[in-house]
Amino acid sequence: MELDKKELLLLLAAAVAGVVNGLLGGGGGMIVVPLLNFVSKLESKKAHATALAVILPASIISACVFLFGGKNDFLMLAVMTAGVVAGGIIGSILLKKLKNEWIARIFAFLMLAAGVKLTFF
Amino acid sequence: MKYLWYAFSGVCAGIFGGMGMGGGTVLIPLASLFFTPDPLALRTANLVSFVPMAVTAVCIHAKNGLIEKKGIGKLVFAVTGASFFAAIFSIGIDGTVVRRGFGVFLLLLSAFQLYGAFKKEGIGTNKREQTLSGKGIFAKNSVKKELRKK
Numbered sequence: 503m504e505l506d507k508k509e510l511l512l513l514l515a516a517a518v519a520g521v522v523n524g525l526l527g528g529g530g531g532m533i534v535v536p537l538l539n540f541v542s543k544l545e546s547k548k549a550h551a552t553a554l555a556v557i558l559p560a561s562i563i564s565a566c567v568f569l570f571g572g573k574n575d576f577l578m579l580a581v582m583t584a585g586v587v588a589g590g591i592i593g594s595i596l597l598k599k600l601k602n603e604w605i606a607r608i609f610a611f612l613m614l615a616a617g618v619k620l621t622f623f
Numbered sequence: 624m625k626y627l628w629y630a631f632s633g634v635c636a637g638i639f640g641g642m643g644m645g646g647g648t649v650l651i652p653l654a655s656l657f658f659t660p661d662p663l664a665l666r667t668a669n670l671v672s673f674v675p676m677a678v679t680a681v682c683i684h685a686k687n688g689l690i691e692k693k694g695i696g697k698l699v700f701a702v703t704g705a706s707f708f709a710a711i712f713s714i715g716i717d718g719t720v721v722r723r724g725f726g727v728f729l730l731l732l733s734a735f736q737l738y739g740a741f742k743k744e745g746i747g748t749n750k751r752e753q754t755l756s757g758k759g760i761f762a763k764n765s766v767k768k769e770l771r772k773k
Contacts, residue, residue, distance in 0.1 A: 509697075516701035523702065524709025525721045527670055528647050530702060535643060536732060539739075544691060550643030551684035552691045556698045558677045560706035565670040567710055573663040578629055582654070583672040585630040586646065589637020590676035594683035597642045606740035609644050614733035616648040620726025 512541055520560055527564045531557045532613055539606075546602040550609070625658050632656075633672060641680040646673060 515537045523530030531553050538549035597605065632654040640646030647669045654665060684690050713721075 513697060513701045516698045517705040520702040520705025520707075521709040522721075522725055524706035524711075525713045525716070526718070526725060527666065527710075528673075529645070529725060530706065531643065531645055532729060532732075534698075534702065536736060538691075542691075548689050548691055551681075551687075551689035552695065554643040554677055554684065555681045555690050555695060556702055558674070558681060559699055559703045561670065561673050561677060563703065563707055563710060565674050568667040568670050573661055574667055575661060575664040577626060578660060578664060579668045579671060581626045581630040582633040582650070582668045583675060585633020586637035586640060586650070586672040586676045587679055589634040589639075590641035590680045591637075591683065592634070593638040593641020594680040594687075596638065597684070598687045598689065600642075603740070605642070606736070608642075610733055610736040610740045612639065612644050612648055613729055613736055616645065617726050617729030617731075617733050619648065619652070620722050621730060622726075 508541065512537065515541070516556070519557070523557065523560045523564065527568060528561070529616070530560060532616060535609065546605040546609070547597055547600075550597060550605060628657060629654055629660070629668075636669075637672075637676050640673060640676050641683075643680075646676070 515533065519530040519533035519537070522533060534553040534556050535549050538544045538552055539546065542549075544552065600608075632650055635653055636646040636650030639649050650669050650672075651665060654660060660668075681690065
């Protein structure tokens with residue numbers, strides 16, 4: 503298997519995203535999206551959709567760790583899951599409809615908000 | 624009322640999650656805005672609810688042709704493998720340092736992202752940009768050979 507510099511960079515950055523995801527239980531997608539944007543030069547819509555698919559298996563592991571080892575409020579979990587899935591369907595439809603520029607802008611502000619929250623709160 | 628608010632918080636977070644923008648950033652602060660759920664139970668709900676949402680969203684995106692399948696396996700392997708070992712390692716370390724460090728990294732990355740997002744030919748919009756199937760990790764072997772010749 504041959505790997506060029508770009509491929510190596512992608513895999514290393516993907517591993518960093520995995521480390522972040524494993525240590526914090528999430529957040530890896532925040533690295534995978536810019537990676538696909540800047541390194542692989544994917545348009546925003548495809549970068550976000552592909553990042554979701556890339557991070558999904560790692561998120562399943564994190565979810566299992568917390569579900570079986572964490573604290574549960576099953577009623578809260580059920581209503582939130584129903585809400586999140588319904589919202590996810592709306593978001594998936596929105597991603598196709600929104601312009602790439604707007605997706606990049608919304609994501610940039612969300613990333614800024616996440617950075618502020620993690621650093622200062 | 625409390626659970627209605629949690630469901631509403633879920634819908635809001637799900638919209639961002641379905642767009643591949645996380646979701647936990649929205650869900651945790653929004654759910655805790657008027658009520659005080661147990662932080663660990665809330666974190667569990669956040670992570671667990673992400674899974675069915677992401678499966679549904681990935682199916683919709685795949686149907687809409689937005690998922691670049693070529694070479695995705697290598698990335699999934701790198702992310703998942705690293706995530707698994709980091710999760711084991713995380714048991715013995717102080718999460719605050721990692722969280723703050725990642726926060727600073729995100730602040731820097733968001734500055735770069737904001738700059739790119741507001742440029743005329745902003746990130747993710749450049750028509751000249753190659754697609755994943757054209758070059759790099761997702762390239763077809765024939766394209767790779769052609770590029771090497773050049």
